[in-house]
Every structure is written in C-alpha cells, then in structure tokens.
Amino acid sequence: MSLERILITGYKASELGIHSMKHPGIPIIKKAVAKVLRGLLEDGLEWVVVSGQWGVELWAAEAALELREEYPALRLAVITPYENQEEHWGEEKQEWYRSLLARADYKACVSKRGYEGPWQFKAKDRFLLRNTDGLLLLYDEEKEGSPRYLRAEAQRYAAIEPYRIITITAQDLQDTADEERPAWD
Known part of the structure; x- marks a missing residue:
C-alpha cells in the first residue's frame, strides 16, 4: 500500500528529556525519520x-x-489542534516554530479557537487520521507517553480502514546513532 499523505508524531520533547534545541538526540531523531x-x-x-x-x-x-x-515535490502540512498552541513556549522555540510554519505548504487549525480542553486533541487526532493514509510514529512500548493515545486511535482506525502504521523504536534510534559513529570509536 503506497502512501500519499503520512501523519508523523511521537513524544513531546520533555518526555524524551530534551530541553534544549541543541540536544544531540535531535539530529538522530531527524535522521531516523528521514530514512x-x-x-x-x-x-x-x-x-x-x-x-x-x-x-x-x-x-x-x-x-x-x-x-x-532531494525531493522538491514533497509538501508539508501543519494542522494544529487549536490556534496559538505555541503561545506559552519560550521565545527561541516560538521563533523557530514560526520560521518552520513559514516554510510549510499548508497551515490550519482543527479548532479555530484557543485552547479549551482535551477534546481538541481528540478532534485533531480523528481529523488527521481520516485525512492521511498512514502514520509514522516514534514510539517505544517500554516508554509510554503521550503518543500512546494517537497510536491506539490509529490502531482502531486501521482495523476498519486501510491505514498503515510504521513505528520508529528506541532500537531504530540506537541503530541510527551507531551508523553516525566513526568506525574507530
């Protein structure tokens, strides 16, 4: 089953213990996703x-x-659960986020209001699952966290609709990190 539109999600930075935009784990995650x-x-x-x-x-x-x-036809959509989700982030993260949004091909909010409650995340998950062909999920069974909710919803959806779920595990990240290490290490 080929995928035209893939939803990507995984842990929040804080769930991974990443509090700096210069953390050495970020390039590893990006390389694993890119692969x-x-x-x-x-x-x-x-x-x-x-x-x-x-x-x-x-x-x-x-x-x-x-x-x-490498792939100039690739498009990026950022569809947030509600408006101004970045308003409580630090200034550096907000600036980086806004520059990323400026390069996205499509930007929208599922709820056209600010944060009101957890129902907005559930509505976002349902909307994104219905409008994509598959999910790329960075998730480890041994480290539960926020991705488990979307994972469970995607599994329910995949049971009734053709929907592909691809998982990047902690082992995949370790393999990516090992590929980056010089052979003489």
Missing part, C-alpha cells in the same frame, strides 16, 4: 502532516523540509 521518509518518497509519498507539537513532530517537519532538496 523512513526516503523509502516512502520513492513509493509516491507527497505530503508529510504534523500537528506542530514541540518534539518529534517539529523535528520530523524540519527533516521533511530538508528532504525537499
């Missing part, structure tokens, strides 16, 4: 979709934008 995306692009992937969550989603969006050099 999967390259294979999907060869099979016809056209859109990467994220909800703009600070963490794996935004690093994946950045990886997708970097892949445009």
